[in-house]
Structure formats: C-alpha cells, structure tokens
Amino acid sequence: MPELPEVEVVRLGLERHVVGATITAVEVLHERPVRRDPRGPSGFAAALTGRTVTGARRRGKYLWLPLDNGDALLGHLGMSGQMLVQPAGAPVERHLRVRFALDFGGRGGRPAELRFVDQRMFGGLLVSAGGAGLPSEIAHIARDPLDPEFDDDLFVQRVRRRSAGVKRLLLDQGLISGVGNIYADEALWRARVHGDRPGERLTRKQVTELLGHAREVMAAALVQGGTSFDALYVNVNGESGYFDRSLHAYGREDQPCDRCGTPIRRIAFMNRSSYFCPRCQPVPRVRRV
DNA sequence: CACGGTGCCTGAGAGC
DNA sequence: TGCTCTCAGGCACCGT
Numbered sequence: 317m318p319e320l321p322e323v324e325v326v327r328l329g330l331e332r333h334v335v336g337a338t339i340t341a342v343e344v345l346h347e348r349p350v351r352r353d354p355r356g357p358s359g360f361a362a363a364l365t366g367r368t369v370t371g372a373r374r375r376g377k378y379l380w381l382p383l384d385n386g387d388a389l390l391g392h393l394g395m396s397g398q399m400l401v402q403p404a405g406a407p408v409e410r411h412l413r414v415r416f417a418l419d420f421g422g423r424g425g426r427p428a429e430l431r432f433v434d435q436r437m438f439g440g441l442l443v444s445a446g447g448a449g450l451p452s453e454i455a456h457i458a459r460d461p462l463d464p465e466f467d468d469d470l471f472v473q474r475v476r477r478r479s480a481g482v483k484r485l486l487l488d489q490g491l492i493s494g495v496g497n498i499y500a501d502e503a504l505w506r507a508r509v510h511g512d513r514p515g516e517r518l519t520r521k522q523v524t525e526l527l528g529h530a531r532e533v534m535a536a537a538l539v540q541g542g543t544s545f546d547a548l549y550v551n552v553n554g555e556s557g558y559f560d561r562s563l564h565a566y567g568r569e570d571q572p573c574d575r576c577g578t579p580i581r582r583i584a585f586m587n588r589s590s591y592f593c594p595r596c597q598p599v600p601r602v603r604r605v
Numbered sequence: 606c607a608c609g610g611t612g613c614c615t616g617a618g619a620g621c
Numbered sequence: 622t623g624c625t626c627t628c629a630g631g632c633a634c635c636g637t
Contacts, residue, residue, distance in 0.1 A: 348614080377632095392632085394631060395615095396629095434614095436613090436615050479607080480607075480608060487632095489632075496631070586611090587612085587630075589630095
C-alpha cells in the first residue's frame with residue numbers, strides 16, 4: 317500500500333533510470349489498468365511508441381512521465397502497483413500488466429523494460445494529451461504537504477470552513493494530497509484529535525498542528541524509504557521498516573496507547589478502519605446530523 | 606456544491 | 622482439506 321513517501325521513492329527511481337529513454341514498444345497484458353485511457357489499450361500503446369521520456373514528476377500519489385511531444389504517461393499505483401525497471405527479457409512477474417521496451421540510444425545503456433505490476437489493479441495508466449506540464453486529469457489534485465508550494469494557511473482556512481469530519485478532510489485530495497489512511501490516523505493521534513471532529517469545530521492552532529504532524533510522519537517515512545532502491549530496480553514496499561517501528565495508532569486495536577495506556581479503539585470508516593485512542597482523542601460530543 | 610456512502614479488485618488469512 | 626467470508630484502501634462516482 318504505497319503512501320506518498322513510497323511514491324516519491326518510485327519517482328526518484330524513474331527519474332534516475334527512465335528519463336532519456338525512448339519507448340520502442342508497449343504491451344498491454346491486462347486492459348483494466350488502462351481503463352481510464354479514452355483511446356483503449358491499442359491507442360494507449362500507439363500514443364507512446366516512439367516517444368522519449370523527458371522527466372519524472374509527481375503530484376500527490378500520481379506520477380507522470382512528460383514526453384517529448386508534450387503528452388505524458390500518467391500513472392497511479394493504487395493499492396498494489398509497482399513500477400519496475402528490469403533488464404529486457406527478465407522473468408515476467410506474476411501480476412505484470414503493462415510493459416514498455418526502453419531504448420537508451422547511444423548512451424551505453426543496455427535494453428531495459430519499464431514494467432507496471434499490479435496485483436489488485438486499483439492503479440492505472442493513461443496517456444494525457446498535452447499533459448507534460450500538469451495532466452488535466454489531475455488538475456483537481458491538491459499539492460502534498462511536503463511540496464514547497466503547499467499553502468498552509470489556505471489549507472487551514474479551507475478545513476475550518478468544512479463541516480465534514482477532519483479525517484475525511486485529510487483524505488480529500490482536493491484539499492491535501494498524499495495522506496492515506498495510515499498517515500491520517502497517525503497524524504490525528506499525534507495531534508490528539510478525533511477524526512470525526514468537524515473541520516469547522518477545530519481551532520486554527522489545532523489544524524496547523526495536525527498539518528505539522530502529517531508532514532512530520534510523511535517526512536520521517538520518506539527518509540526511511542529513500543534508501544531502499546538499487547541500481548536497476550524501482551520498487552514499492554508497503555512493509556517498510558518505518559511502519560514496524562513508528563506507528564502509534566494504525567493497526568493497534570486493543571494495544572495500549574503509547575501516551576496514556578488506554579487501549580486503542582478501532583471503528584469502521586469509509587469501508588475501512590480508523591484507529592484512535594479514546595482518551596487522548598475523545599469522540600466529539602455533538603454528533604453531526 | 607458539500608456531504609457521506611459505495612464499488613472497484615485480488616489474495617491472504619480466519620473460521621468452520 | 623476445502624470452502625466461504627472478511628479485510629486491506631485510493632479514488633471515482635453517485636444520490637441527496
């Protein structure tokens with residue numbers, strides 16, 4: 317389950333190992349990952365063949381590779397997606413969905429393949445017409461809190477004008493991107509705020525602190541993940557060591573809160589779970605109607 | 606428009 | 622052993 321730090325590691329790997337390559341062939345082995353491409357699988361392949369990758373960029377959990385004609389290959393890893401750079405002809409992965417043959421021309425690089433591997437196929441790829449700068453498909457996605465241009469004050473203002481629960485707001489890609497279920501729970505635990513608290517009932521200070529905690533959790537994970545890729549292999553590993561050592565709330569149902577010892581509670585939330593300390597993060601008294 | 610609920614997917618693991 | 626059920630969750634989508 318790649319969160320933003322893992323996606324950034326993938327971006328760095330793509331920047332190092334794919335930029336400058338020309339795509340000489342595209343093979344779509346499963347059509348679901350290209351379902352959002354209006355051209356369909358064959359059009360997708362045709363739009364990429366012959367193009368040269370000029371960059372590797374990211375917004376939130378979306379990645380895109382600007383191409384030499386102004387289009388872009390836009391991708392999302394979803395729950396289980398991986399971007400692998402493999403030597404041409406390497407054994408095929410079990411859940412390989414799309415493969416791209418890469419040519420590095422006269423720069424000494426051996427033939428390689430970019431491979432999109434995705435077990436659950438929540439992720440996907442598409443060619444964004446004219447999307448090299450910022451694909452229109454993700455124009456609604458906000459910046460992430462590690463982005464130097466993220467506007468803290470604007471985020472605080474917007475949260476405080478919303479009546480939805482603050483956890484839902486943390487997961488709202490239009491307000492802030494890159495915060496997944498795990499980091500949302502961790503940031504809320506650190507800030508001692510319950511996720512059901514309406515945004516409009518939080519103080520400016522509380523929202524600012526919550527944002528700071530989200531940023532810290534993500535930055536710490538990024539430092540850990542940033543060391544984990546080698547020369548020709550770009551991987552996503554949701555089981556990074558960071559998760560094992562540093563989680564205070566997520567996945568810790570019935571285990572004592574690291575601050576006060578009260579058992580961590582788990583509640584259903586958006587077809588998944590929320591974990592929180594019932595003492596440090598009291599449930600709001602006034603339920604929303 | 607904001608809100609809150611649901612479906613998409615596969616495989617691991619639990620329970621019987 | 623082998624079946625069925627639950628869970629994982631980012632995001633689009635939809636009804637209100």
